[in-house]
Amino acid sequence: MTSIKELAKKLDIPYHFLAKILQDLVYKGLLTSQKGPTGGFALGMPAKDITLFHIVEAIDGVGFTNRCVLGFPECSGKNPCAVHEQWAGLRDGIYQMLVGRNIAEIAKEMRKPEYRAVAR
Amino acid sequence: MTSIKELAKKLDIPYHFLAKILQDLVYKGLLTSQKGPTGGFALGMPAKDITLFHIVEAIDGVGFTNRCVLGFPECSGKNPCAVHEQWAGLRDGIYQMLVGRNIAEIAKEMRKPEYRAVAR
DNA sequence: ACAATTTCGGACTTTTTTGTCCTATATTAC
DNA sequence: GTAATATAGGACAAAAAAGTCCGAAATTGT
Known part of the structure; x- marks a missing residue:
């Protein structure tokens, strides 16, 4: 507290x-x-249950998970934009990155002296 | 013109x-x-030479290519943040996606009737 | 040279976002 | 119950971004 x-x-x-x-x-x-x-x-929640995804969700929103990256409302699997498939893979990679890390882990890493030197 | x-x-x-x-x-x-x-x-330039990267560069900037995705100024290869390596791969994938497409290709795809129905 | 047309660039306005502050409400300890 | 202390939430201010407009400068055709 x-x-x-x-x-x-x-x-x-x-x-x-x-x-x-x-x-x-x-x-x-x-x-x-x-x-x-x-x-x-x-x-x-317990720190180990709070992921980067939770934070991104709270701060920026997670529209990136379902919106066409080129901004075309009519883009879909049936009617894909020029990078639809390629982006699907990258987007999933980003999602995995965000849900795969929790702030307990990150906090631990951030305690290394290198970070404390510069960070506030 | x-x-x-x-x-x-x-x-x-x-x-x-x-x-x-x-x-x-x-x-x-x-x-x-x-x-x-x-x-x-x-x-x-000729349409085939203008990539999505050019456009992103002009509109949003391309800081994503060299800034730490978690925002730590002190993050580097020597002193990586929690997702440094993972993000390096994804970032490169995004870069490849952007430089690998030019607006001549995209314009051609956009001429398909499905797009013309909804897009303005 | 002149009139018509087009972009240029800055001034201005409006809207949105960001940041500050103040009063109300809840909680604690005595 | 009272005083002290903490967050809640809305009002307000400031700053930034987005959008509009207008006069200046360039170019064209006659």
Whole structure:
């Protein structure tokens, strides 16, 4: 459980700016929150269950999984655009990449000293 | 050689809106233009030499080819992020997809009746 | 040279996105 | 129950992006 105040200090970003982001992530289900003293935010699920896909879904949306990459509404298997099949493979690769990683793993990797040197 | 007026009518989009887009594409080198009567716009290179990559480059930029997909500035081969290698393969696949198609091919495919029914 | 036509480029407006702040509401400890 | 502390959510402000318009400059045909 972490408060906005605490996190804002650690990340060195504006309090209200962070507040809005966290509230949004609560709304999206990625976090839970509790009001009052000793309150704050926590992960909505165990870290090992939160994948990159969950995060992309919450932040950018996952329209890429079913929309034609060239933007043609009429593109489909029956009526494919010029890169329909090729994109299908790549899109699936991206999907696998996103669902195959969870933030517990990533957090572990990020603790390496190289990252801490540059990252905030 | 096509004028803004002519194209705006065919595409049924606002004249000034189209004008700005075309001017930008001239600036980016994808089109050439000529002023005065009989003037207008034409492709800056033969259609078979303009790839999807050229277009993506002009419209969205191609930062994806060398930026860490997770956004870590410190990510590199020596100090890879959690998906560095996996993304390298996918990114190359996307690159190949973009450079492997030119607009002459695509235009030909788009002439199929299925597309003309829905597309404008 | 002149009139007509076309792109050019900047000014301006509108819309969308991003960021800030304030009050209300919930929760805790005493 | 009260005081203190935390998030919730909407109002507001600022910034960025998208879209519109207009006068200037170039080119063409007569």
